Amino acid sequence: MSFADATAVHGSDGHWKADIPPGWDIFGITNGGFLLATMTRAMSNETDGRDPISVTGHFLNPVSTGTVGIEVDTLKAGRTLSTLRSRMTLDGKPMVAATAVFADLDRPKHPSDLIVPTAPVFPPPEDCISVKHDPETPIPPPFTDRVDFRAHPEDLLGFVEERTGSPIVRGWFRLLGGEALDPFSVVLATDALPPAVFNSSFPLGWTPTIDLSIQIRNPRPAGWLQCQFTTRFVTGGLLEEDGEIWDETGHIVALSRQLALVPR
Amino acid sequence: MSFADATAVHGSDGHWKADIPPGWDIFGITNGGFLLATMTRAMSNETDGRDPISVTGHFLNPVSTGTVGIEVDTLKAGRTLSTLRSRMTLDGKPMVAATAVFADLDRPKHPSDLIVPTAPVFPPPEDCISVKHDPETPIPPPFTDRVDFRAHPEDLLGFVEERTGSPIVRGWFRLLGGEALDPFSVVLATDALPPAVFNSSFPLGWTPTIDLSIQIRNPRPAGWLQCQFTTRFVTGGLLEEDGEIWDETGHIVALSRQLALVPR
Numbered sequence: 001m002s003f004a005d006a007t008a009v010h011g012s013d014g015h016w017k018a019d020i021p022p023g024w025d026i027f028g029i030t031n032g033g034f035l036l037a038t039m040t041r042a043m044s045n046e047t048d049g050r051d052p053i054s055v056t057g058h059f060l061n062p063v064s065t066g067t068v069g070i071e072v073d074t075l076k077a078g079r080t081l082s083t084l085r086s087r088m089t090l091d092g093k094p095m096v097a098a099t100a101v102f103a104d105l106d107r108p109k110h111p112s113d114l115i116v117p118t119a120p121v122f123p124p125p126e127d128c129i130s131v132k133h134d135p136e137t138p139i140p141p142p143f144t145d146r147v148d149f150r151a152h153p154e155d156l157l158g159f160v161e162e163r164t165g166s167p168i169v170r171g172w173f174r175l176l177g178g179e180a181l182d183p184f185s186v187v188l189a190t191d192a193l194p195p196a197v198f199n200s201s202f203p204l205g206w207t208p209t210i211d212l213s214i215q216i217r218n219p220r221p222a223g224w225l226q227c228q229f230t231t232r233f234v235t236g237g238l239l240e241e242d243g244e245i246w247d248e249t250g251h252i253v254a255l256s257r258q259l260a261l262v263p264r
Numbered sequence: 265m266s267f268a269d270a271t272a273v274h275g276s277d278g279h280w281k282a283d284i285p286p287g288w289d290i291f292g293i294t295n296g297g298f299l300l301a302t303m304t305r306a307m308s309n310e311t312d313g314r315d316p317i318s319v320t321g322h323f324l325n326p327v328s329t330g331t332v333g334i335e336v337d338t339l340k341a342g343r344t345l346s347t348l349r350s351r352m353t354l355d356g357k358p359m360v361a362a363t364a365v366f367a368d369l370d371r372p373k374h375p376s377d378l379i380v381p382t383a384p385v386f387p388p389p390e391d392c393i394s395v396k397h398d399p400e401t402p403i404p405p406p407f408t409d410r411v412d413f414r415a416h417p418e419d420l421l422g423f424v425e426e427r428t429g430s431p432i433v434r435g436w437f438r439l440l441g442g443e444a445l446d447p448f449s450v451v452l453a454t455d456a457l458p459p460a461v462f463n464s465s466f467p468l469g470w471t472p473t474i475d476l477s478i479q480i481r482n483p484r485p486a487g488w489l490q491c492q493f494t495t496r497f498v499t500g501g502l503l504e505e506d507g508e509i510w511d512e513t514g515h516i517v518a519l520s521r522q523l524a525l526v527p528r
Contacts, residue, residue: 053502054475054523056320058347058363060340075351075361076324081474083322085349085361087339097339097349099322099361101474101523114464114498116431167380200378210345210365211318213477215523217499233516234378235481238317240519252497255504257521259318259365259479 003146003175003185007038009045009070016042016070020063026141029062032096032209033191034143035088037184039098042070043084044183050082050102051219052183058097058211066090080104119250120228125150125172139204140194147192148174155199167200167231169193172224173245183219189227190214190243190256195263196231197239205263210238212258223248229256237262267410267439267449271302273309273334280306280334284327290405293326296360296473297455298407299352301448303362306334307348308447314346314366315483316447322361322475330354344368383514384492389414389436403468404458411456412438419463431464431495433457436488437509447483453491454478454507454520459527460495461503469527474502476522487512493520501526 001021009016024034036057044052068090075083081103088096122128128150133142152170173189175181195207226246231239243256265285273280288298300321308316332354339347345367352360386392392414397406416434437453439445459471490510495503507520 056322056363056475056477058320058339058365060342060347075322075358078324083324083361094339097347097363099320099363099475101322113500114431114461114495114503116494116496167378197378202378211320211363211477213320213475213521215502215504217497217502230380231378232380233481233519235516236377238479238481239378240479252499255497255521257477257519 002177002179003188004179007034007041007184009038009042011042014046014072016045016072017067018042018070019067020065022065023142024146025064026143027138027206028064029206030064031143031191032057032059032212033188035063035096036098036191036212037187039070039086039088039096040100040187041184043072043086043098043100044102046072046074046084047082047102050104052100052216053103054101054213054215055187056099056211056213059209060097061093061095063090063095068095115252119226119246120170122152122170122172122226125224127153128172129153129156131156146176147188148176149192164199165201167196168228169196169199170228173227174224181221181225183216186216186219186221186245186254187214189225189245190254191258193227193229195260196229196241197234197263203263207263208261210259210261212256215255216253218247218251218253221247221253225253234262266441266443267452268443271298271305271448273302273306275306278310278336280309280336281331282306282334283331284329286329287406288410289328290407291402291470292328293470294328295407295455296321296323296476297452299327299360300362300455300476301451303334303350303352303360304364304451305448307336307350307362307364308366310336310338310348311346311366314368316364316480317367318365318477318479319451320363320475320477323473324361325357325359327354327359332359379516383490383510384434386416386434386436386490389488391417392436393417393420395420410440412440413456420458428463429465431460432493433460433463434492437491438488445485445489447480450480450483450485450509450518451478453489453509454518455522457491457493459524460493460505461498461527467527471527472525474523474525476520479519480517482511482515482517485511485517489517498526
């Protein structure tokens with residue numbers, strides 16, 4: 001099943017449904033980026049073809065599988081920006097809340113790009129480590145079989161042998177079978193790698209995302225996505241994880257930040 | 265009028281009102297952090313005293329002054345986290361949407377703090393530049409008279425003489441008259457400095473915030489707040505601005521990120 005089919009939504013006029021399929025999970029809980037991508041797809045259907053430039057999700061309860069409802073509410077449909085919010089429910093229980101901004105920006109009017117950092121340099125995907133689910137152990141989780149993720153060889157030692165000690169995780173991401181990337185799969189990519197703190201001294205356990213905010217600067221990147229996630233501040237049981245996603249040509253695709261509970 | 269009085273809310277059971285007073289504006293538009301602080305205060309009143317750990321606002325329409333309604337909806341009230349969302353309206357028109365997470369985290373259970381960066385070092389507040397409104401010019405705006413902001417002497421040349429060319433803005437922040445900081449004034453602080461791109465080559469004009477996400481790690485810091493905001497990616501007419509707020513003792517207080525339109 002393609003990612004597009006797995007995140008398909010059905011409905012109209014603010015009332016949508018989706019079937020959350022098995023296999024996109026970590027420890028039996030469906031990946032938050034996958035749920036947020038599905039909700040963004042539902043909201044997108046009510047914007048007359050505008051692309052998401054900002055997506056924020058708040059994760060209320062863990063979702064396994066099943067048919068969820070997605071209620072969509074347009075907060076504002078403006079000349080260049082539309083802001084919508086939505087709520088995913090399962091058996092009437094709220095599971096995820098999301099707000100997204102969709103744009104019809106006249107991009108040629110803004111030639112004044114300014115990019116301070118340069119794209120990170122990774123070994124090519126063929127020299128990275130393909131991470132796949134091992135049915136004998138909970139990690140890597142089933143989710144890793146649904147995407148093509150190649151871990152930077154210096155970073156993913158926590159899964160295999162020793163950790164680096166540095167809260168950073170890097171790798172290449174694409175969909176399986178040559179499926180083209182769209183803004184919804186960019187949302188998925190921002191939550192597709194193992195937590196950066198797995199490379200420091202924290203347990204390799206469930207790291208519940210409280211919320212996740214994404215800025216999408218290129219909704220339809222080509223080729224592999226170069227992904228880098230770092231955590232700088234773990235305090236009071238909370239951590240942030242900041243992501244940068246670049247395309248193969250060194251252009252920024254997305255920025256992300258999540259707030260999560262420290263793994264136990 | 266204190267900040268607490270200026271952001272006071274009245275109401276109960278999901279229906280609140282606030283009077284947005286004059287003077288907290290930039291070019292006649294009330295500061296977004298001020299509005300978000302007011303909404304956070306309304307949501308906070310429905311959480312049995314929990315403190316906000318995450319606040320996200322989406323700015324739909326500019327607010328000048330007047331009596332606004334704030335509708336609050338509890339998405340989930342859990343054992344340790346409560347998630348609420350709210351909408352600010354003026355004359356029935358939606359102005360701002362916000363979602364916030366409030367916590368009752370048992371902090372002593374999480375001694376495993378990990379802080380990668382160290383606090384930046386600024387000259388002391390008395391050696392920084394007090395920024396105040398000049399009625400003869402639109403910049404600095406009236407808002408600057410409502411707070412005590414001391415700009416880092418290397419950064420604020422764009423207001424005075426030449427710009428640094430580097431999209432960073434730093435300074436000290438506190439409330440006037442010794443008013444103690446609370447989580448709502450921390451929200452204000454994340455949007456209280458001039459845009460970091462004012463120090464690069466962009467116009468010194470209105471820079472509309474699309475959305476603003478804040479992680480609050482210390483809801484009641486003491487003394488001056490040390491604030492640093494940077495922009496790294498200006499693409500397609502959009503920019504992010506990332507903030508770090510530290511207290512005087514070098515502890516992190518808050519992280520923020522906003523998405524804004526490039527000033528014209």
